[in-house]
Amino acid sequence: MQFRTLLKCIAASVFVASTLAVSDTSSQPYVEGFFNKSKSGHTNNWAVLVCTSRFWFNYRHIANTLSMYRTVKRLGIPDSNIIMMLADDVACNSRNIFPATVYNNRDRHLDLYGENVEVDYRGYEVTVENFIRLLTGRVAKETPRSKRLLTDDQSNILVYMTGHGGENFLKFQDAEEISAYDLGDAFQQMYEKKRYNEILFMIDTCQANTMYTKIHSPNILATGSSKLKESSYSHHDDPDIGVAVIDRFTYYVLELLEKVDMQSKATLKDLFDTYNYNLLQSTAGVRSDLFNRPLDQVLLTDFFGNVQNVELTEPKERSSSVAEDDDMTEEAEPTILESQKENNSQAIQQSQQQQQQQPQDHTFEIGDSSQSQTWRYAAFVTLSIVLGGVLVACSTVV
Amino acid sequence: MAGPDSRDHSAKATVVFASALVLRLALFHFPALSNILAGQVEISTPITSFKRLSEGVFLFKNGVPPYDGGVFHQSPLLLGLFYPIIASPFLVKLLYTLSDLAIGYMLLQITGIKDQDTAKEKKIRQYGDKIEDPGMDGLTVATLYLFNPFTIASCLGKSTILYSNLAVVAGIWMGMRRNKSLAMFNIALATYLSLYPAMLAIPVFLMLTRDVNDYSQVKRTVVQCASLFAASLVSLFLLSFVLVDTWDFFGSVYGTILAVSDLTPNLGLFWYFFIEMFDQFRPFFLMVFQIHVVIFAIPISIKLRHHPLFASFLLCTIMGAFKGYPSIGDASLYLGLLPLSSEIFKYMRYTFLIVNLFLYSSLLAPIFWYLWIYVGSGNANFFYAIGLVYGIGEIILMIDSTFAAMRRDFEALSPPETS
Numbered sequence: 001m002q003f004r005t006l007l008k009c010i011a012a013s014v015f016v017a018s019t020l021a022v023s024d025t026s027s028q029p030y031v032e033g034f035f036n037k038s039k040s041g042h043t044n045n046w047a048v049l050v051c052t053s054r055f056w057f058n059y060r061h062i063a064n065t066l067s068m069y070r071t072v073k074r075l076g077i078p079d080s081n082i083i084m085m086l087a088d089d090v091a092c093n094s095r096n097i098f099p100a101t102v103y104n105n106r107d108r109h110l111d112l113y114g115e116n117v118e119v120d121y122r123g124y125e126v127t128v129e130n131f132i133r134l135l136t137g138r139v140a141k142e143t144p145r146s147k148r149l150l151t152d153d154q155s156n157i158l159v160y161m162t163g164h165g166g167e168n169f170l171k172f173q174d175a176e177e178i179s180a181y182d183l184g185d186a187f188q189q190m191y192e193k194k195r196y197n198e199i200l201f202m203i204d205t206c207q208a209n210t211m212y213t214k215i216h217s218p219n220i221l222a223t224g225s226s227k228l229k230e231s232s233y234s235h236h237d238d239p240d241i242g243v244a245v246i247d248r249f250t251y252y253v254l255e256l257l258e259k260v261d262m263q264s265k266a267t268l269k270d271l272f273d274t275y276n277y278n279l280l281q282s283t284a285g286v287r288s289d290l291f292n293r294p295l296d297q298v299l300l301t302d303f304f305g306n307v308q309n310v311e312l313t314e315p316k317e318r319s320s321s322v323a324e325d326d327d328m329t330e331e332a333e334p335t336i337l338e339s340q341k342e343n344n345s346q347a348i349q350q351s352q353q354q355q356q357q358q359p360q361d362h363t364f365e366i367g368d369s370s371q372s373q374t375w376r377y378a379a380f381v382t383l384s385i386v387l388g389g390v391l392v393a394c395s396t397v398v
Numbered sequence: 399m400a401g402p403d404s405r406d407h408s409a410k411a412t413v414v415f416a417s418a419l420v421l422r423l424a425l426f427h428f429p430a431l432s433n434i435l436a437g438q439v440e441i442s443t444p445i446t447s448f449k450r451l452s453e454g455v456f457l458f459k460n461g462v463p464p465y466d467g468g469v470f471h472q473s474p475l476l477l478g479l480f481y482p483i484i485a486s487p488f489l490v491k492l493l494y495t496l497s498d499l500a501i502g503y504m505l506l507q508i509t510g511i512k513d514q515d516t517a518k519e520k521k522i523r524q525y526g527d528k529i530e531d532p533g534m535d536g537l538t539v540a541t542l543y544l545f546n547p548f549t550i551a552s553c554l555g556k557s558t559i560l561y562s563n564l565a566v567v568a569g570i571w572m573g574m575r576r577n578k579s580l581a582m583f584n585i586a587l588a589t590y591l592s593l594y595p596a597m598l599a600i601p602v603f604l605m606l607t608r609d610v611n612d613y614s615q616v617k618r619t620v621v622q623c624a625s626l627f628a629a630s631l632v633s634l635f636l637l638s639f640v641l642v643d644t645w646d647f648f649g650s651v652y653g654t655i656l657a658v659s660d661l662t663p664n665l666g667l668f669w670y671f672f673i674e675m676f677d678q679f680r681p682f683f684l685m686v687f688q689i690h691v692v693i694f695a696i697p698i699s700i701k702l703r704h705h706p707l708f709a710s711f712l713l714c715t716i717m718g719a720f721k722g723y724p725s726i727g728d729a730s731l732y733l734g735l736l737p738l739s740s741e742i743f744k745y746m747r748y749t750f751l752i753v754n755l756f757l758y759s760s761l762l763a764p765i766f767w768y769l770w771i772y773v774g775s776g777n778a779n780f781f782y783a784i785g786l787v788y789g790i791g792e793i794i795l796m797i798d799s800t801f802a803a804m805r806r807d808f809e810a811l812s813p814p815e816t817s
Contacts, residue, residue, distance in 0.1 A: 373461060380478055380641040387633050395579040398622060 042156040042197040045306040046149065047072045047082045050131060052163030052172045054088040059243040060234050062090045063104040064162040064204060064250040066112035071257045072158065075305030083134060083149055085121035087163075087173050097240060104246040104254075106238045120147050128178045135159075136189040153194035158202065158303045162250065165205030167228060168214070184214035191217035198291070200268075200303040204249045206231040209285035221291040221298070223272065225249030226282035233281050248280050260300050262307055269296040410537055411506070415499055418544040422498065425554055426491040435555035440763050443723035444660040445471045445592070445651070448556035455484050458642070465646040471654040473591050474638035474647050476558055490556070497564050498553045502540040504571045505734060509536035511574040512707060512738060515608075522741075522806065523813040533740035543734035548760075552727035559727035562591040566598060566731060570710055573605035578619065579626050581606060586630035593655045594717045597695035599627055601713060604699060604706040656688060658722040663781060665763065666724040667789060670782040691720045708742070708803050711735040712796060719792040726760070729792075736799070745802035745809075748794055755791030759784050 049072075051065035069084050091102050091113040102113040121130060133139045134149050151157060164171045168180040190196050201222040203211050208224030215222060225232040225247070234244035235251040246254075256274055260266050272295065275284040288295060301307045426432055435441050436448050444450065454470035457463070458477050464470045483489040513532070522530040534542075543549060553560065569584035581602050588595035603623050607616050638647055654660060661669045668687060675683060694716050702709040714735055718728030743749075763784045769776030 373459065376641060376643065377478070377481060380637065383640055384478075384637055387637065391579060391583055391630075394626070395577050398578050398626070 041154060042302065043154040044152075045072075045077050045081060045156050045158070045303070046151050047077050047158040047160070047304075048085075048134070048149065049082065050085045050126070050159075050161045050163075052085075052087055052126060052161065052170060054173050056088075056090060056093055056095050057243050058088070058163070059090045059102075059241065060104075060245055060247055061162045062086055062088065063102055063112060063245050064247055065160070066102050066117070067104045067246070067250060067254055068160050069117070070110075070112055071254065072304055072306075075260065075301060075307075076262055077304075077306040079116075079118045080146070081306070082118070083120050083147070084118065085126045085131065086119050087123065087126040089123065095242075103238065103241070104251075106236055106245065108238070118146070124173070126173060128172050128176050128182070131172070131178065132182060132186050135186045135195075137193060137195060149195070151190075151195045154197050155195070156303055157196050157199045159199060160202045160204075161211075162204040162247065165203070165207055165211060167207050168210045170203070170205055170211060180211045180214040183211060184216055187215050187217045187220055191219075198302070202253075204232060204247050208232060208249075209283075209287075212287050215287070215290065218290050219292060221268070221295075222287040224285050225280065227285055230282045249282070249284060252276070252279055257300070257304060260304070262301060262305055264299070264301060266300045267296050268298045268300060268303075271300060407537070411540075414537060414541050414544065415502065418502065419495055419499060421545075422495040422550065422553055423491065425550065426495070429487075432491075432554050432556065435551055436557075438555065438764060439663055439767060440665050440726055440760075441552055441555035442557050443559075443664050443725050444662050445654060445723050446557045446559045446725060446727065448558065451476060451480060451558055452484060455480050463644060463646065464642065465644070465650040468650075471650055471660070472558055473651055474642045475590070475634065476561065478637075478641050479561075494553050494556055494560060497560050498544065498549065501560075501564055501567050501734065502544045504567045505543055505738070506536040506540040508567075508571050508574050508707070508738060509534070509539045511571075520810070522810045524809060530741060534737050539734075539737040539740070542737050543730070546730055546733055548726040548733060549730040552725070552730050557725060557727045559592065559725060559731075562588050562595065563727065563731040565591060566595050566714065567734075569595075569598065569602050570605070570707070570735075573602035573706070576606055578606055578623055582623050582626035583630040586627050586634060590631060590634045593652055594691060594721055597692055597713050597717065598710055599623070600695055600699040601702075601706040601710040604703055604709065608706060655722060657684065658687075663767075663778070664723055664725065665759075665785045665788050666722065667720070667785070668722050670778065670785075673778075687720070687722075691717065702803065704807075705739070705803060707735075708739040708799075711739060712800060715792055715796050715799075719789055719796070729756075736795075739799070739803065742799060742802035742806055745805040746798045747801070748798045752791055752795045752798065755787060755794065759788035759791060763788065 047068075049065045049068050051061045053061040065084065065086060069082065072082060073079070090096060091100050098108070100113060101108075101111045103110065104112060121134075134147070137149060139148055149157075161170060169177040171177050187199065187201075190199075197219065199220045201212055201215070201220060203223075204225045205211070207226055207228055207230060209227045210224075212222035212224060226249075233248050235246045235248045237244040252274060253271065256266070256271055272286050275286075277283055286295075291298075299307075442448060450470050451472055453467075454464040454472065454477055457467065457470070458481065464477065479493075480490070483493065513536070516532070524530055565584045565588035569581050569588060572581035572584055575581075582599070585595060585599050585602055588598070603620070606623065607619050610616055610619065639645060658668050658672060661673050663669050671683065671687075672680065695713060698709050698712055698716075699706075702712070711732055714728075714732040718724055718732050721728070763781065766776055766780040766784050770778060770781050
């Protein structure tokens with residue numbers, strides 16, 4: 001008796017477990033994977049690219065930001081989803097001997113400022129206040145749409161910042177600083193307002209890793225170019241432009257990203273594995289404790305791109321009626337052409353007739369009217385002579 | 399008058415008129431000069447422009463109603479006058495030159511009649527028993543008119559105000575000759591051409607009746623003159639209707655003169671004012687401006703009834719200063735009529751100022767026009783200011799000459815005492 005009951009219990013539990021297992025694993029991942037791509041839960045991508053430095057010798061910071069801009073655009077994020085903040089305009093700087101261009105490499109093969117660049121916050125608009133207002137969504141009522149971060153709880157945001165920084169701060173415009181605490185609070189506000197699904201925070205400054213130490217909101221992955229008490233270095237300079245054109249960290253990140261396209265399955269782990277102290281000459285760091293997913297399952301295109309999940313459905317089969325239509329049109333064409341030719345000839349004949357008729361309808365006839373003019377003029381002259389005679393006669397009498 | 403005087407006189411007259419003719423034809427020989435002057439706003443206005451006249455004649459020749467376009471605002475009789483001759487530039491130049499010479503000749507004749515009148519009237523005594531010096535002789539008057547730069551410029555610019563001026567001077571001449579019908583006809587013709595000379599009917603009437611003492615005869619003359627004036631005007635209108643076969647010319651010609659619809663800048667007061675005026679005030683100000691032109695006719699004629707020549711000069715100056723579209727052709731008319739009253743010159747006080755104002759404004763007006771329109775470094779205010787300076791010159795001329803005439807009258811009654 002006990003043995004049978006035990007067997008029944010085992011069979012029932014096995015049956016229930018298998019049913020549950022089947023129901024859990026068979027369709028749901030497919031469904032979830034379809035509607036939430038890559039299981040990350042985001043449906044749209046945004047990028048906030050910030051260059052905080054002003055002045056000509058910080059050319060490389062502008063070049064950094066424009067390189068990231070180019071990358072995210074290339075991988076599919078549209079301008080409407082990119083907020084780019086450039087604190088200075090080096091392309092049109094009077095010191096730029098290649099005006100209206102920004103290069104990130106000495107070979108100058110790629111002009112980052114070439115066409116189709118949309119800068120949302122420029123010059124003195126790049127301030128700490130504007131940045132924090134942008135992130136938290138507490139912008140002024142009259143702020144245009146292009147200057148707002150219109151994210152929702154299914155947005156993955158790439159926040160890239162570059163400039164001059166230090167321990168727990170980042171310098172804006174040579175006049176003010178944003179601290180790591182401010183950044184952490186801003187991200188917390190975003191979390192509370194459900195303004196993001198996941199954030200990748202990338203920062204390329206001196207002592208960059210300190211900037212992400214004070215973040216305390218979930219689903220934020222951060223990476224920086226150098227740790228406390230370390231500087232981040234520029235990569236190389238262009239002897240013609242005269243200043244450094246790219247930073248090391250961004251340069252090596254781009255080296256990987258340039259090989260990525262929209263179909264790429266490269267992950268963030270691949271990116272972080274390329275961090276090499278010998279190349280960067282600084283210790284790049286990653287903070288993933290707030291991030292839920294394992295890094296080898298996070299695609300680069302989850303943050304740098306805007307890959308949409310598309311499924312093609314089978315096209316409807318064309319029936320034989322289509323072939324019949326073709327035949328009909330082929331047969332109809334000659335007749336149509338012939339009738340058109342007939343119409344054309346008729347039209348030509350009609351227009352010729354009209355042209356012949358036109359001189360007779362024209363109002364500026366020289367022939368007829370001038371004859372009437374002459375008669376009228378003759379009448380006028382005669383009448384005036386008559387009246388003149390009357391006048392003279394009058395003058396003698398009166 | 400016979401004898402060597404008249405032969406000298408006629409020789410001098412020939413010299414003057416011949417040189418005036420030669421000068422004009424010689425200057426006409428350079429068509430560039432004529433074209434430049436015809437384009438100057440000081441010379442040609444929308445109602446006297448030769449370019450618009452040629453446009454009208456062209457339209458008329460091709461059977462298009464000339465008044466439909468809104469560009470031609472001149473009387474149909476001018477169309478009739480130019481219709482046969484506009485094809486030949488020489489005939490046109492000759493016509494203008496001969497009209498100018500005709501005005502000079504008439505001024506000569508008017509002065510002669512005036513001298514005869516002066517010979518009869520009581521002598522003015524000045525400064526003791528000294529009798530007043532005789533005024534300018536006719537040839538000087540004619541010379542002053544013919545060689546006035548304004549006259550020459552207006553003639554070269556082919557402004558059609560010349561024909562209105564011709565009619566005015568002819569009316570004055572006929573008035574001095576006591577020829578009622580021709581005088582009234584000429585004033586009617588001048589009215590027909592540019593409307594404002596209607597005011598001159600009163601001084602001309604005074605000229606016609608200057609020696610008549612019988613009040614009933616004066617009344618009869620009034621009736622006669624009025625009916626002659628009306629009849630002439632009506633026949634002129636009928637003649638125009640025969641020519642252009644439409645009554646549109648009323649609106650086009652007299653409508654433009656009265657309503658000042660074309661605000662092309664000129665040396666007058668209207669255009670600047672009316673450009674910036676709101677539409678609801680326009681009729682009121684238009685009425686005020688137009689009344690301002692004609693309101694002086696009766697008071698001046700009453701006060702100066704014994705000096706109808708001077709009254710006609712004064713009314714011509716008022717017309718030239720306050721009309722809607724003044725030009726230097728109007729200036730040439732009253733500056734030509736001024737020497738007819740040359741005996742007042744010694745009583746005028748501001749001659750230097752008047753001459754300077756005329757000189758200043760006539761030199762600066764083209765310069766400021768150029769600065770405004772072509773260079774763009776000036777603006778409308780510059781040109782309008784010069785127009786105002788010109789207006790002030792005219793006004794001071796009017797005031798000073800009236801004062802001089804009154805002063806002369808006063809001295810006739812009570813000459814100044816000496817020692």
